[in-house]
Amino acid sequence: MTSAVLQVSDLRVTYYTDSGRTRAVDGVNLTLYAGERLGLVGESGCGKSTMALALMRMIKPPGRIESGSAIVGDETDNVDMLKLNEEQVLQARLSRIAYIPQGAMNSLNPVMRIGVQMIDAIQAHRPKATKTEMREQAEAALESVELKRGVFHMYAHELSGGMKQRVCIAIGILLSPKVIIADEPTSALDVVVQRQVMETICKVQEKIGATVILIGHDMGLMCQITNRVAVMYAGKLVELSTVREMFTNPMHPYAKALIASLPNLDNKGVFRGIPGLAPSLLKLPSGCVFHPRCQYAMDVCKTTMPQQSVTKSGRYVYCHLYDKDGNQVSGTPLIKPEAVTN
Amino acid sequence: MAPLLELRNVSKIYSQGLLSREQTIALDNMSLVLDDSKPSIVAVAGESGSGKTTMSMLALGFIEPTKGEVLYKGKNLYKLPANEHLKFRREVQAVFQDPFAVFNPFYTIDHLLTVPIDKFKLTKSKKQARTMMEDALSAVGLRPDEILGRFPHQLSGGQRQRISVARALLLKPTLLVADEPVSMVDASLRATILESLKKLKKDYGISILYITHDLTTAYHISDSIIVLYRGGVMEAGDVDTVIKNPKHPYTKLLIDSIPWPDLKLRWGTTDLQAKEGEYKSTTGCRFAGRCPFVMPKCKETVPPLFQTDKTRAAACFLYEENPQLARQNITELISA
Numbered sequence A: 001m002t003s004a005v006l007q008v009s010d011l012r013v014t015y016y017t018d019s020g021r022t023r024a025v026d027g028v029n030l031t032l033y034a035g036e037r038l039g040l041v042g043e044s045g046c047g048k049s050t051m052a053l054a055l056m057r058m059i060k061p062p063g064r065i066e067s068g069s070a071i072v073g074d075e076t077d078n079v080d081m082l083k084l085n086e087e088q089v090l091q092a093r094l095s096r097i098a099y100i101p102q103g104a105m106n107s108l109n110p111v112m113r114i115g116v117q118m119i120d121a122i123q124a125h126r127p128k129a130t131k132t133e134m135r136e137q138a139e140a141a142l143e144s145v146e147l148k149r150g151v152f153h154m155y156a157h158e159l160s161g162g163m164k165q166r167v168c169i170a171i172g173i174l175l176s177p178k179v180i181i182a183d184e185p186t187s188a189l190d191v192v193v194q195r196q197v198m199e200t201i202c203k204v205q206e207k208i209g210a211t212v213i214l215i216g217h218d219m220g221l222m223c224q225i226t227n228r229v230a231v232m233y234a235g236k237l238v239e240l241s242t243v244r245e246m247f248t249n250p251m252h253p254y255a256k257a258l259i260a261s262l263p264n265l266d267n268k269g270v271f272r273g274i275p276g277l278a279p280s281l282l283k284l285p286s287g288c289v290f291h292p293r294c295q296y297a298m299d300v301c302k303t304t305m306p307q308q309s310v311t312k313s314g315r316y317v318y319c320h321l322y323d324k325d326g327n328q329v330s331g332t333p334l335i336k337p338e339a340v341t342n
Numbered sequence B: 001m002a003p004l005l006e007l008r009n010v011s012k013i014y015s016q017g018l019l020s021r022e023q024t025i026a027l028d029n030m031s032l033v034l035d036d037s038k039p040s041i042v043a044v045a046g047e048s049g050s051g052k053t054t055m056s057m058l059a060l061g062f063i064e065p066t067k068g069e070v071l072y073k074g075k076n077l078y079k080l081p082a083n084e085h086l087k088f089r090r091e092v093q094a095v096f097q098d099p100f101a102v103f104n105p106f107y108t109i110d111h112l113l114t115v116p117i118d119k120f121k122l123t124k125s126k127k128q129a130r131t132m133m134e135d136a137l138s139a140v141g142l143r144p145d146e147i148l149g150r151f152p153h154q155l156s157g158g159q160r161q162r163i164s165v166a167r168a169l170l171l172k173p174t175l176l177v178a179d180e181p182v183s184m185v186d187a188s189l190r191a192t193i194l195e196s197l198k199k200l201k202k203d204y205g206i207s208i209l210y211i212t213h214d215l216t217t218a219y220h221i222s223d224s225i226i227v228l229y230r231g232g233v234m235e236a237g238d239v240d241t242v243i244k245n246p247k248h249p250y251t252k253l254l255i256d257s258i259p260w261p262d263l264k265l266r267w268g269t270t271d272l273q274a275k276e277g278e279y280k281s282t283t284g285c286r287f288a289g290r291c292p293f294v295m296p297k298c299k300e301t302v303p304p305l306f307q308t309d310k311t312r313a314a315a316c317f318l319y320e321e322n323p324q325l326a327r328q329n330i331t332e333l334i335s336a
């Protein structure tokens, strides 16, 4: 196996608001290898963006990183993002780990030309580069996301939503980082451009041996693009599997329901949402956080938090239906994804 | 019945940058009538930059057409007297594409939702206002106790997007223009929100202009669909007909490119000829540069709409044996 380029352990992030403490990321462990593409999925508000922001050290008050480490890089050259000082963080961002934020297109400065914003980003890291070099680098990045070089001179309002999103991706890959986190990079794009953008991200990734974390809701995209899929629920990673395992045999009941809710062209008008609301992160249910909505919930689920089960193939899941080696505990129903109906 | 909203031969042309001789035809000669006697959900689909948001901004009266007219109950939207304009503002609601841009960051969600209640005098009672807010939030899968009192930046992307939908639901409009309303929520919630939009149509007779690049949801929620490419209508008609059996080469490409959550259907088997670019020339078919079926005449003449079925037309010379349909008449297809 290739070397790990991102090792996250026991990451915890809390938002302190008037109404209480929101545990947005609650003890996440994750190791990613060079060349790997991880899909991070989960209900809206479950903490995906917060996790990404924490890895970038971009959590702002009232949010706080409570604990954890996030080691970026291989054995020979790495940093712990959560231990760096302010200045080191600025250097590490974009060059070691880049984040293409959700709704990135709105983060472009409306009164600055696109090119100026790109040069600003490069300059902080390559103070010795000449204007021409930086401009060449910026225009090449624009081209790599299928934009015309002329976009360099344009303003954000002159571009469509999709074009702006691609500008942000171009900025994210400017300095060839080892970890690229793309937060819903294509949710505003049509399928054709989606494919182009994803192919671009993959190409860049292969060239620089980076790992990509793709945050999103489009399970079709996840299925086509990623190698592994992590499912998050209420601040926790509840299952981590290869894409094949996830789509053919999801283990966690939430993952099963998610896979079963996917639309296709044969089931028009059938909406299979998962019943019930996502839990309030202010007041999490006891035991397994999914138990109020889980159709397999047992008594133990209401009182005891499930421990991690790890299968031989290395996938992991948190659920009382499985023993610590990931084998189905006898007596529990055997479940096939097709059988999950709501 | 009088049409509620009508785009009549509307075009929007942008002159770009300092070299302002360069023009972008964001929307070209679009006509569409939405009738309030027959509520329906019309999807407008197309790739990035195809003019979808431009069309919704025109319909909402946020930008003025370069050519043609936008009519509200038969009157030019830009010449409405103040009282009718307020009525329009209430009856036609919008959910914007970018949930990160729309909310004033200094107001809490309560405040953001109270403003329209006060402005349109939905109720005088504080208690009733609260109930209305809570109902609207619950309808989009949000917990009122968790959301009210917060600021927009304290919400996740999908939560913000749902606030926009909730705000629109609150006002029970006659027409909802929804630009990518569910792009940032998961499949399960997407189903829930779309279901609540469908229910709106059924229970309150609300028409919806559903703007999206997501053909799967368009198929599930809409009655009819208009496929745009570089500002022009490529194909329009009944949603089942168009999606299940697309005729226009561009619609085919779009449908072929959907990433399916199915390991057996690999993405990227068809070759992509996509190149970003606005439509600048008016000679020939806009899709000719990417079309696998391009013929010499495609580069010379703009293909008119050919009516291939009772409920569908495609702007492509491959179907020229069929009768032509005038552009201003596409509404006939979708209300059939």
Ligand SMILES: Nc1ncnc2c1ncn2[C@@H]1O[C@H](COP(=O)(O)OP(=O)(O)OP(=O)(O)O)[C@@H](O)[C@H]1O
Pocket: A015, A016, A017, A022, A024, A042, A043, A044, A045, A046, A047, A048, A049, A050, A051, A061, A062, A063, A102, A281, B153, B154, B155, B156, B157, B158, B159, B184, B185
């Ligand atoms: N600045 C903040 N202050 C308080 N709470 C916050 C803040 N930012 C996020 N939250 C809360 O933390 C939780 C996790 O938010 P996050 O943005 O990480 O979700 P997400 O998984 O990215 O969701 P989505 O898919 O909708 O983007 C949500 O319940 C959200 O309301």
Ligand SMILES: Nc1ncnc2c1ncn2[C@@H]1O[C@H](COP(=O)(O)OP(=O)(O)OP(=O)(O)O)[C@@H](O)[C@H]1O
Pocket: A157, A158, A159, A160, A161, A162, A163, A188, A189, A190, B014, B015, B016, B024, B025, B026, B046, B047, B048, B049, B050, B051, B052, B053, B054, B055, B097, B213, B277, B278
């Ligand atoms: N204010 C403007 N000035 C100049 N050009 C503009 C302006 N607004 C839009 N355009 C151009 O008009 C075309 C259509 O843009 P529009 O925003 O309508 O696309 P869209 O279909 O909504 O795309 P997306 O799916 O990316 O949101 C694009 O080529 C865009 O660059």
Ligand code: SF4
Pocket: A252, A253, A254, A288, A289, A290, A291, A292, A294, A295, A296, A297, A298, A301, A306, A318, A319, A320, A321
């Ligand atoms: S631990 Fe129990 S409640 Fe939780 S997902 Fe597993 S079966 Fe369901």
Ligand code: SF4
Pocket: B248, B249, B250, B285, B286, B287, B288, B289, B291, B292, B293, B294, B295, B298, B303, B315, B316, B317, B318
């Ligand atoms: S008119 Fe010609 S170029 Fe245009 S879509 Fe049809 S076959 Fe292709």
Ligand SMILES: [Mg+2]
Pocket: A048, A049, A050, A102, A183, B156, B157, B158
């Ligand atoms: Mg998010």
Ligand SMILES: [Mg+2]
Pocket: A160, A161, B052, B053, B054, B097
């Ligand atoms: Mg748009």
